[in-house]
Amino acid sequence: SLRQKIGQMIVTGFPEESMSREFINLVEEYKVGNVILFQYNQKSRIQLKALCKELKKMIERETGFLPFITSDEEGGIVSRLPLDMPKMPSPLGQTALGEIERVRKAAKITGRELKEAGINFNLAPVLDINNNPNNPVIGLRSFSDDPQTVAKLGVAMIEGMNEYNIATSAKHFLGHGDTATDSHVGLQLLTRAGKNWKKWN
Secondary structure (H helix, E strand, C coil): CHHHHHHCCCEECCCCCCCCHHHHHHHHHHCCCEEECCHHHCCCHHHHHHHHHHHHHHHHHHHCCCCCEEECEEECCEECCCCCCCCCCCHHHHHHCCCHHHHHHHHHHHHHHHHHHCCCEECCCECCCCCCCCCCCCHHHCCCCCHHHHHHHHHHHHHHHHCCCCEECCECCCCHHHCCCCCCCCCCCCCCHHHHHHHHC
C-alpha cells in the first residue's frame, strides 16, 4: 500500500532504553520501517542486543520487512556504542597511524560489534574534507584535509564494514568540511564550490 511504501522511507527513534509507546504506535499505524539509535538507547551490550532483537521482531511483524537499525559509529567523538563495547579512534586519529590496513581492521572490529548487537546500518564514514579551520563540527571526524586520503581511507572503512554485511552511508553530501556552521543548529552555505568544480573534475 502507499502507507507501507512511505513507511519504508522513514527512519525515526525514541529517547529511552526500550521502545516507547509512541514509537510502537508509529510502526503499527503508519508502518514506519526503520529506526535510529542514539547513545541514550545503548546502555550495555546485553541491553542493546535485546533491544535490537525486539525492534526487528516488532517491525517485521507490522510491516512485513526487516528494518534498517541505524547508528552513528564513526569512531572518536561520534560513537554511540555502550561503554562495555570497543570503540575505535577518530578518523583523523586513524589516519595518523599511517596504515590503510589499520583503518580497514578498525572498521572490521566495529562491523563485528554492530552485527553482534543487531545494528545493520552504520551512518559512516565521514567523507568530508577537513579544509576549513573555522568548521565547528567536522574536525577529527574527517580523515584528512587531502581529498585523495579521505577517499582512500573512506573506501577502506566501507570495505571493513562490508565484511560483516553492515550497510554504510557516506556523509555529509559533501562539502560540510568546508563550511563554518554546525548543520545541527543552522543552515550552511558553501560559496566556493562553483569555482572549484572544474578543478575537482
